[in-house]
Amino acid sequence: MAAQQAVEGLRGLAAAGLTVEEVFRGADELLRPVLGYDAVCWHSADPATGLVTSVLSDDLSLVGFEDAVRLEVWADNLATFPAIRRSGVRAEALSRVTKGRLGDSARFRELIGPAGFGDELRAVFDAHGGMWGCAAFMRAADRGPYLAQQREFADLAARHLGNALRACHVPPAAGEGRGEEGPAVVVLGPANRPLALSGPAEELLGRLADPSRTSLGVPTAFAVAAEQARRAARGLATPRSKVRVQDGGGRWYVLHGAALEGGGDGEVTVVATPATPADAMPLYLSAYGLTAREQEVALLLVRGCDTRDVSRLLAMKPYTVQDHLKSVFAKAGVASRRELVARIMLGGGAA
Template sequence: MGSRGGRGAAAQQAIEGLRELAGAGLEAAEVFRTADQLLRDVLEFDAVCWHTADPATGLVNSVFSDDLSLSAFQDAVRLEVWADDVATFPKIRHSGVRAEALSRVTQGRPERSVRYREQIAPAGFGDELRAVFDAHGGMWGCAAFMRSPDRGPYLGRQRELADAAARHLGHALRACHLPGGGAVAGTSAGVAAAGPAGWADPSDTGPAVLVFGAGNRLLGVSGPAEDLLARLADPSRTGLGVPVAFAMAAEQARRAAHGLPASQTRVRVQARDGRWYVLHASPLRGSAVGEVTVVAVPAGPAETMPLYLSAYGLTAREQEVALLLVRGCDTRDVSRLLAMKPYTVQDHLKSVFAKAGVASRRELIARIMLGGAG
């Protein structure tokens, strides 16, 4: 009884620590390191692989691990995109839970999972526990926790703890994307997003074009691609030779070209200086099988404003109201366009201002459009 109570107290302490991360002003890598320290003993894992994600699509756009060798990470990308496996990040996200154990979903027969057969077991691990970090409609990251076979399968209480932890980690990663504040993956804590709300300046940075062959081997680049690859480098070195976001976009394009359902062929990703880019991938016609072009272009307001509104924790309806304000609509316009009573619009405005930390429409527009300046 005392041992069980001790575990419960340790789990509660871990959750309290995770809850505080949303206001700590940490970059993503620091969020992950702190979460590792808080969760390792209570979840009883031996290795973890952390990811940030494009909040809109849920596609992984970076990788971070202090435990694992990522020299064969191309295999992980391939399996994640192509294998119709159990307990994938998208399936967990759509299942209504935030965390799932491979042992539970396979009913104690993890060998049913291609991921287990080709990666987890050969690496010397037993059960895997995956979690998705959703908050306010966006998936801000995810993680896979592996344990050695002698620890046995993850217990129900550990899955429940991971589910609770995932909610707080979603809020912590969401806070990393607040315009004009917080920090981004790969930067020092407290470094604000560069430029207007993290947008790249098209006059300074043109499109970067990259051509990938089989296995996502880089065949050629043009424009500012080499500089961009350095600024989009993952927190942990992998065997890919390019940032994970590019490989994910390329594999999604190949999947779509085969007539298979693909979540997206474009991925949003944030550079070290805080600027956002959109990666568009498409197969090369008339080229060797598997060759794909990825074009990285500076992200503009259409791509980033919904992200920032979500980062402030606005509901879907509040985001609709805020976007109309940014476009110059007044209360009557918003009331008419959204079929709301004027007093309902005002209630939404009060909530939007409170969550964004502003007192007026002008301040809100400045916060969203100028990254907090003005």
């Protein structure tokens, strides 16, 4: 009964017009009694890459959070968020992956175990082709490992949370815009604490700040971008070279990190720029909940194609194109192609 009530509550989060932080706090109230965890760490993510971009935890001390960021990018390949996502499931327990040998995980040895916890259950919140967030649920060592039914419930819950978080990223119906913004530049030291700021960096860091205060001194997204740059500087495979993050007003930013040549050991520059339409459009289309086919139709409209062009290019009947258009308009909350183009090109700006 409690599990069913939790599922109904999670469904409701997607339709409640909440912020990401509100979704996480609402989910915590619903899931804690069912999953039986003692601490949780919630994260938003770059939906395109799954890279973590923020942290929220009322249970954990985030002093030394730079170690958690480092381990996430460098150390472990056991039940990491990317590994879970690639596996085809949405939730996985560290005890199951390690066959009960939790010490095989660097994350357990360095963070989870010393904090007094035993098993960890992780979940990724995917929806409509994007990973909108993730979470790590930890339980006291004397409570034993997570059971199969708890992993299965977490998998189900993650599906609903993906939809709820996706809905948080839908751009506003109209906005005044922020005008032209230059790049914000932050120089980070080896522990990912800021050494220097330039451009509009200080103001942007405030808008992108984590819901929970950490020891980093910069938002998690900047630290992750820096660690990615350090990997690249070592010649290691780093396919996800940029990090996308959205501010509270619905505007997306792209973060690029680069190791400083001739700088101190481990110093990295992270440059944040407003996302171009090419960067932002796929995120907006996914946030609206469009299917893959509907996204193809919408992108062709943005390029100036009419119904006949779309029909020819996608090998569809004209009436099928019209059906897709009706669905796209309904999901995006617009009544015309002009409004749709304005919404996904300007991220909610007026046409």
